Amino acid sequence: MGQFQMDVKFDRDFVVFYTNGYINDLGGEKIERTCEDILREGYRKVIVNFSESPIINSIGISILIGLIDRVKRAKGSVCFTNLTLNNTEVFEFMGLTQYAPVFPNEEEAVRFTMGHA
């Protein structure tokens, strides 16, 4: 698994993060920094697509918890898509899904996000 990378797609009302690679402390921090920039630009709705990140460790998840916290405080919403079955299981176990819903694909996440207008 190579160096962690991330692409961002900007829509009118929301952004989608496309993570690529292992999400550990370094990957998580990159997501967190990007999220801060996004919030500063006025976006409040974030979708994270994990299709290219099959492995997420507990430190990476803890940073995602911080990200959820920050977006919530900014009166925004976060949702996750394309998680592996194992990662979904872990997210549920850690209680993340109560704050950030998980969708099997990006289309459903977008529908949910737009419904939260």
Place this chain on the structure above:
Amino acid sequence: MADGELCIQNALRMAPKDLFFDREPEIRTILDMCLQLAALPAQSCALMGPRRAGTSEIAKRIYKELFINQESILPFWYGFDRVFQDPVHFARDYFSQLVRQYLAFQGKDPTLLLPRVIRFEAIERMVTDCSDARLHGLRDDFNAALGDADRTALLAFTLQVPEVLAQGSTGAACVILDHFHRVFRMNWSDGASLTELFPQAMGSPAVPHILTGQAEVLQRHYLSMETTAGRIRRISVAGLDSKRALEAFLAFCKRYDVAVEQEAAAHELHRFQGIPFYMLSVIRRARQEGIALNRWDAIRDTYFAEVEKGEIAFYYDSLLNRCCPGPFAKRDAIRILSHPLLHAGSRLALEELAKRLLLDLDAARVLVDALASSGLLAENYGMVAPVENPVFDDFLRVAHRYWIGRVGSDEIRKDLFRGTQDVPVLTELKKDEVSEPGRKEKHRVSFGLVLPMVSETELVAARAAEQVAERVDFPEEDIGRIRMALIEACINCFEHSGSEDGKIYITFTLDTEKLSIVVEDKGVSFDPKKVPVPHRPEGTGAPSRRGWGLELIRNLMDQVVFEDVPVGTRLRMVKYYPKDTGLKAQAG
């Protein structure tokens, strides 16, 4: 005599001298047995060894020695290169070869051994031209047998020819039968089979026979017959020992003008099992592609290229093709041979194997029988077991991923080979495979892995865990859980051990019911009771950010225990195989 030696080499298609590595001890043992013939009856024997161990080459050199360096024993050599479906054709060919060799030996004229293929009429003329009245009589008797409709009598007479020739000359003979396993493919409707008739010919104390061929086939179909069991001595021919194997590898590299470092060669030598064929395949590829074998990873990568698509792959693929009547059968054969439980050392009942792989029982039986007949699988008492052949295992690993896993060639290389360049996961795992003391070999298999505490090294551990977990019937989601638990265990070591040696020691153990993973460091002890339990959100507030590692491990694995060790921390994690594999029942 140099020309004579060359004639024998060409006639028998012997490997060139510089590509045949010293087998003097084996050759001497068998020769001693033969040379005692005058004083002591010799027993027929079968040279048994792993595939491509070189038993044929040893047999050919025994023939050459007997031909050149002694006069009291008639040497005969017959290679079952062709599979005859007519007893008359076989009888004429066998008779021709033996008579020609007799004339060559008696006349000390090895040129008579060439050309390799000769018409029966030419042999008849050679006999007519010689002054040996006994030989004339033998030819006439043979022609009379040919004219008779009784094919069994013809074959029986033909197989006795060495004894008849010996009685009329030196009194003793030695018959070398190369690739004898092909006899089982000669099936004819008129006349007894060769397997029924050869035991009688081999019974003569003055005419021992030396057989070469696929060990498993000979053992299964010939040596265990009522007429042969206990009467034919089995001589085991292993691969070259490590010292001779290293000498051979270096000599072959020199012969092919391929750069090599002795240390690198010694490091990777275990792959070749002392079998020159594997060494030569790798060296020829290195020469063809201009690869210098002066680094161990260059040897390893060239070896894997050979296993993936080189001569080694072609060789084993051809064997599979011969066993499988069609493409589906070949796929099923690979699935059978790669079944993780077989590789974990279990013996499986044929019915159970068919059930697990969702194969029709009769089709599975035919396939297993064919694979066992080719020595690719062991089958006895209705139980199926793998044969010890690490090179074939490597071939299967690639074939299974390519054909069954439908993983692209590039992906396989990336996963299996390139990914191991920095940290040789696969290599080290395999090399460190050990048997548990006091347990039957392979019922419990352990793999050791030592990793430096550097960034993302936990991914290497995770990759190793996947490889180990794939050897048994873990479903994909369990493999993911094991992978994640191990990643967390490694991170725990990074964060808490403060280890001076900066290493993590991981041991994977597979037994009949579970996978155990021990993760150990030599740092400060870790007290799990002192780790606060992270909270999940209940109504308000986000979940705790830290402290989830241990909690996750406990959730992902079936058992998690911190064991007392004098120094550092040892965490043992256990995952049981899924219940429907039936492994727990087996263990009980």
